[in-house]
Amino acid sequence: MRKNLFLYLTLACFFSLIVIFVVDGYLGVYDTLYVTSGEREEEIEADFWLRQEWSWETGVNWGENVFLEYEVANHLFSDYNADITASVWRGQEKISDLGTQPVVIDPFDKAEVEWLVDSTELLPDPPEQYYQYSIIIKRGEIERKIIVNIHPISYPPQPELVPYR
């Protein structure tokens, strides 16, 4: 009887561990970022930021836009409030603010914030080489960084038509 008690306690500890892993792993605030550049949409899930990688890299041809959709999921029993800010940086210099949006998310609900980055606003003239910019998204203390490579137009410009004489 006594040895069975130890076996049951062992099993109870094991199943409690499984429950904690599932429940505590689910609870929390998780963010997912969707980056659309050119014809490609990339989904950056919350666990990407938990690993060693600290920035996501994407590329766009000059003249095209980068579309960002930032989704915050609140897996808590209370409301979640935060100011979500996005800005464009080059080196240590802030180039532009994409905007700040306060969000209030109900328990077990989600909210989305969208931004559009126009490469021609960052580089008004067609570049001859590629340029890198950083888009930094801040949500409270949490910071997400996306590096955007702006490539020059690869095809040569069309020659001017000479009128036939």
Place this chain on the structure above:
Amino acid sequence: MKIEYILFGFGILLCLAGIGYLAAEYVKYLSEAGRLVSLLLTVGMFGFLGKYFEELGW
């Protein structure tokens, strides 16, 4: 007969290694409190398992 025990032991070791690897990967998603409780439960689990085998006469 002996080879069977060696294979059982090898299988058990592989299972423990797999569970340990998954736990080490997944523990990143837990909160600080969750990690502490998990640690206590793990200690308790192995403690009770040891007592169980002790009662069996191992």
